[in-house]
Amino acid sequence: MTTVNDTTPVIIIGGGATGAMVAWHLLRHRPDLGRHGVTIIEPRELLGAGQAYGTHDPQHRINVPASRMSMQTDKPSDFRDWLDLDAIAAIDPDAFLPSGDLYPSRALFGRYLAARLAPYLETGRLRHLRGKAEDITREDDLWHVTLEDGVALAARHLVLATTHPAPSLPSALAPLADDARIISNPWHGDALSGIAPNDRVAIIGTGLTMADIVASLTARGHRGEILAFSRRGLRPRAHAAQASALSDILRLIPSPTALGLLQRIRSALHDHQDLSWHEIIDAVRKQGRGLWCALSDTERRRLIRHLRPFWDVHRFRIAPQVDHILETRLKEGRLNLRAARLLSAAIRPEGVSLSLRPRRGTEETQIVDHVINTTGPDHAGIVNRTPYLKALADAGLLETDHVGLGLHTGPDHHARVGTRSIFGLMIAGPLSRGQFGELMGLPEVTENAQSVAGSLAALVPQTPVLFSDEVRS
Numbered sequence: 001m002t003t004v005n006d007t008t009p010v011i012i013i014g015g016g017a018t019g020a021m022v023a024w025h026l027l028r029h030r031p032d033l034g035r036h037g038v039t040i041i042e043p044r045e046l047l048g049a050g051q052a053y054g055t056h057d058p059q060h061r062i063n064v065p066a067s068r069m070s071m072q073t074d075k076p077s078d079f080r081d082w083l084d085l086d087a088i089a090a091i092d093p094d095a096f097l098p099s100g101d102l103y104p105s106r107a108l109f110g111r112y113l114a115a116r117l118a119p120y121l122e123t124g125r126l127r128h129l130r131g132k133a134e135d136i137t138r139e140d141d142l143w144h145v146t147l148e149d150g151v152a153l154a155a156r157h158l159v160l161a162t163t164h165p166a167p168s169l170p171s172a173l174a175p176l177a178d179d180a181r182i183i184s185n186p187w188h189g190d191a192l193s194g195i196a197p198n199d200r201v202a203i204i205g206t207g208l209t210m211a212d213i214v215a216s217l218t219a220r221g222h223r224g225e226i227l228a229f230s231r232r233g234l235r236p237r238a239h240a241a242q243a244s245a246l247s248d249i250l251r252l253i254p255s256p257t258a259l260g261l262l263q264r265i266r267s268a269l270h271d272h273q274d275l276s277w278h279e280i281i282d283a284v285r286k287q288g289r290g291l292w293c294a295l296s297d298t299e300r301r302r303l304i305r306h307l308r309p310f311w312d313v314h315r316f317r318i319a320p321q322v323d324h325i326l327e328t329r330l331k332e333g334r335l336n337l338r339a340a341r342l343l344s345a346a347i348r349p350e351g352v353s354l355s356l357r358p359r360r361g362t363e364e365t366q367i368v369d370h371v372i373n374t375t376g377p378d379h380a381g382i383v384n385r386t387p388y389l390k391a392l393a394d395a396g397l398l399e400t401d402h403v404g405l406g407l408h409t410g411p412d413h414h415a416r417v418g419t420r421s422i423f424g425l426m427i428a429g430p431l432s433r434g435q436f437g438e439l440m441g442l443p444e445v446t447e448n449a450q451s452v453a454g455s456l457a458a459l460v461p462q463t464p465v466l467f468s469d470e471v472r473s
């Protein structure tokens with residue numbers, strides 16, 4: 001690859017769903033942004049197919065019905081309309097539920113985003129530089145980005161959209177990190193290929209990635225015992241059989257305290273006992289930004305410490321097909337979900353020995369053949385574990401947010417250090433959750449990406465229209 005060494009209006013680092021959607025909306029808003037108007041730096045081949053939608057495993061399904069996953073808030077069915085339903089019926093009939101909801105493999109969502117971006121790549125208005133950003137500096141109001149292969153370029157506006165860092169191994173497992181039986185990053189390549197059908201598996205974490213792993217192993221013919229544990233042993237819930245429109249009309253009054261908010265949610269649950277809890281939680285989610293903004297940093301931290309595990313399992317639901325796999329394995333006794341803490345781990349001749357302290361009960365030892373870490377992306381440690389973010393932080397241009405969810409971001413999407421806004425440096429997607437609250441599911445990510453693109457469109461200086469090929473989908 002040749003060194004680019006050029007200046008471009010906008011650089012987006014990270015071409016997962018967030019980066020792809022910011023680029024798409026910006027280019028639509030600003031037809032004057034001509035050749036290389038936007039550059040995305042992303043090592044993966046397909047733009048849009050990041051951590052969630054870059055999976056190649058057909059068992060990894062979207063966890064929100066296809067009719068609610070769209071890159072346009074005013075066209076919620078865009079993804080579903082794009083899908084070739086006949087082709088899905090032929091290769092994956094399980095994707096369709098009797099209710100009419102559709103939960104295809106996540107990879108299709110990545111392909112949908114890539115397809116929407118393709119026309120912009122073809123005209124050259126969008127440039128995809130395949131590689132990893134390694135260093136970022138600011139000089140003379142320009143952001144200079146260097147990739148790992150030495151390519152360097154600069155822009156007045158830089159958007160960070162790298163969202164999900166690799167998970168960190170729990171400290172008890174860190175000394176065993178090099179052992180092939182310890183799978184520290186389950187998203188990495190074919191992480192499960194060394195697991196034989198009857199192997200004993202321990203999964204640390206009981207959330208969505210645990211569910212993905214159990215579904216993948218089951219599809220590969222794994223019949224052995226799986227022990228999945230987390231401190232509370234809570235697993236993601238399934239979707240309601242029937243949805244009502246209540247979540248669109250129910251209004252919760254924001255509270256300045258975490259406890260007050262909890263009480264309001266409980267009252268809503270009590271007042272609507274005729275409905276499923278899903279509707280109330282969905283209403284909370286839809287008003288998440290307002291409810292979050294009413295809380296001080298102290299109250300936000302309190303909410304994260306005490307309520308987040310419960311919120312996560314009710315709000316992040318699994319596809320019904322995956323729920324069915326978990327239920328079946330639980331009934332057959334081939335999946336054991338526990339509330340327990342890992343105390344220590346060691347390699348023994350008979351396998352990996354895990355010392356666990358159950359939430360209720362005394363210390364016990366479990367021997368397994370493989371340990372899979374599904375503790376989730378290490379968002380709290382992202383600055384210290386990412387050299388270019390650390391360099392920006394050391395230069396006083398970035399800091400972690402005050403609640404440990406990502407990067408400190410202002411309401412205008414610009415990075416913040418204390419009360420100082422860092423002009424030209426924007427944070428897009430879930431890394432800005434500390435500011436906006438609930439911002440992980442695709443519907444919220446879409447809203448956020450549109451908003452970032454709108455702010456950028458107003459900031460980037462106008463240029464003469466060079467391209468008259470505005471692409472409409």
Ligand SMILES: Cc1cc2nc3c(=O)[nH]c(=O)nc-3n(C[C@H](O)[C@H](O)[C@H](O)COP(=O)(O)OP(=O)(O)OC[C@H]3O[C@@H](n4cnc5c(N)ncnc54)[C@H](O)[C@@H]3O)c2cc1C
Pocket residue numbers: 013014015016017018019041042043044049050051052053061062063064106131132133134161162163164165209429430440441442443445
């Ligand atoms: C496993 C998983 C499944 C999910 N499933 C769903 C779902 O079904 N429905 C739903 O609503 N939500 C789901 N989510 C929520 C999900 O977080 C969002 O929907 C969305 O995918 C976030 O995308 P992103 O682009 O912000 O992040 P990411 O997908 O993490 O994309 C970030 C991109 O940045 C790139 N990158 C990282 N470092 C660098 C660097 N140094 N230089 C250049 N590029 C870099 C990465 O390669 C990656 O492609 C899921 C999340 C996960 C983790």
